[in-house]
Amino acid sequence: MNSTMYLYSVQERYSDAFAKNFTVVLLAVIILSINGVFVLTFFRSSIFYNDPRYILYIHLVINDMLMVFISVILSVMAYLWQNVPLPFCVILLIIASTTHKNTPLTLAGMAVERYIAICKPLHHHQICTVRRTYILITLIWGVGVLPGLADLILLSIVRPLSVSSTATSCGASILYSSPYHEVQSRFMNGLYSSVVWVILVFTYCRVLIAARKATTDKSSAKKAQSTILLHGAQLLLCMLSYITAVIDKMFVPLAPVDRARLTFLNYLLTNILPRLLTPLIYGVRDKHFYKHMKALFSCRLYIVKVESIKE
Template identity: 50%
Template sequence: MTRSDHMRLYTFKDSFQDAFIKNFICVALGIIINYINGVFVYTFCKNAVFYGNSRYILYIHLVTNDMIMLSVAVGLHVATYAVPFMQVSICCFLLLLGNMTAKNAPLNLAGMATERYIAVCKPLHHPQICTVKRAYILICLIWMASTIPVLADVFIIIVLKPLSFFNTNTVCILWDIFDTQQHRDRATVVEIIFMLFVWLTLFYTYFMILHTAKNASTDQVSAKKAQNTILLHGAQLLFSMLSYIAPFIDMYLVPLFPKSRSNILFTTFLLTHILPRLLSPLIYGIRDQQFVKYIKSYFSCKHEHASQVKPQ
C-alpha cells in the first residue's frame, strides 16, 4: 500500500470528532510556532543592528522559510479534510512551494555553518568574505537550487501528460501528482546530492573549527560556541530529514497496527512536518544573547505601555 493510499484512508475514515481534534491540534501548533518565529522576524525587522550581520540575515531567512513551509503543510493537511479533491494546478503550486522550502532549509544550514567556520578559522577575512551583499546572493542561490528541481517536475508533467490534466481534481498529495518513474528518479538523485552536500559541509566545518580551537591563539569561547552551533545544525538537519523517511515509517507501522492507521499517520505528520519547525528559534535564536536582549526589551516595553493605559 502506498503513502497515497494511506492518506486516503486516513482522510476519509476519521470521524468528525477525530478529524476536528487533529485539525485543531495542527492549526493550533502552526499558529503557536509561527507566532514564536514571527517574534524573531519582527525583532530583526525592528532593529537595524541586525541588518549589517550576515549571520542574522541567514538565520532570519531560515526562520521565514520555516514559517512558509509550516503554513503550507498545515494548510494542505486541513484541505485534505475540508476540500479532499483540489484542482491540480492549485495543488501543484502548493506542493512545489512546500517542496522548495523543504530543500531551502538544509542548504541554509550549510550556509550558516560555513559562516561560523569563516568567523572562527579565518577571522581576519570574515568581514570581507561574509558581507551583507554576499549573504543575499547566497539566499538567491539557495532559492535557485531549490527551484530548478521543481521546474523539472513541472516540465516532466507537461511532456508526459496533456495540459487538461492541470484542470482536473485530485487528492492533493505529492506522489499523486508527480507519480511517474521520472519524477521518482529525479527526486532520488536530487535528494542524495543535496544531503551529501549539506552533511559534508557540516562535517568539514565542524572538524576544521575543532582543529583550529586547539590553537592557543584562537578565541576558545567563540570556537566552542561555533562547534556547539554546528552540532545543533546537525541535529536540526536530522529532524528535517525525518520528512524523507516518514513514508517508510508509515509503510512499516500501518500494516503492523492497522486499527491505529489514522493515529500513526497523524503522529508521523506532527513529528516530521510540524514540530521540527520549532527548532530554529529554540536551537539558534534563544541561544543568541543579542536576539534575547531585544526580544526582552520589546516585550517589557509592550508590557509597560499596556500598564500605562488608563481604563476608560
C-alpha cells in the same frame, strides 16, 4: 515532503477529521506566533540588519513559517477540497518543496559563515557582506526550487493533457505518482542531504582544528564549534521529513486498525514540530538575539502597564 500523508478513506469519522485538522491548525498557529516573535525582534532591532549571521537565521525562520503555512493548507485541503485545479495545486506543491529544501541549504550557509568567521577572521567582513548574503539567499531559493520544477516537467511529460485542465486531490503522492517521480525524489533528496552533510562535517572539522590551535580567542572558536554541532542537530530534525514514508511502513503494519492515527502522529513529529524546535533552539541560545527580544517585549509590557495605570 509528503503533504498528503493523512488523506484517508471516506469511512473515517468526521470527529477524527475535525480533531486532526484542529490539532494541525492549532500547532501551526503556535509555531507561526513563536517564530513571528523572532521575526519581529529582527526587524525592530536594526543592529541585526548588517550581520550576515542573523540575516541567514531570520531567513531560516521565515522559510520555515512559510513551509508550515503551506503544509497546513495542503493538509486541510486534503479533507475539505477534493477537486483542486491542477495549476493551483502544482504551485502549492512547488512552494512546499522549495521551502522544504531551503532549510538544510540555509543551515549549510550558516555553518560556512561561522567557519569563515573563525578560520578566516581577517577576511570575514570582506567575504561575508550583506550584499553577498542576499545573493546567497537568492541562490538557495534558486537551487531549492529545482526539484519542484523537475516534478512539474516530469508531470507534463507523463500526463501532458492534465497539466492545465484536471482537477485533483492535491498531494505530492497523488500528483507525482509515476516511477520517474519516485526516482527523481530519491536522487534529489540524496544529493541535497549529502552536499549539506559534507559542508557541515568539513566546517566542523576545520573549526575544531582552529579551536585547538587558538591561543587567544578559544572561547569564540569553541562557541562556533558548538553552533555548527547545533546546525547538525537541526539538520537531523529537518531530515525526519525525508523518512516519513519509511516510518509509516515500519509502524503502521504493527497496528493496522490505528493506521490513520499513526500516520497523523508521524506527520506531526516529522514535519511540523521540527519547524518549531529549530528556530526556537537557535534563537533562545543566542544571547545577543535573546537580549534584544527580551528588551523588546519588556518595553512593550511596561507600556501596557503604564497605559493601564493611566486609565
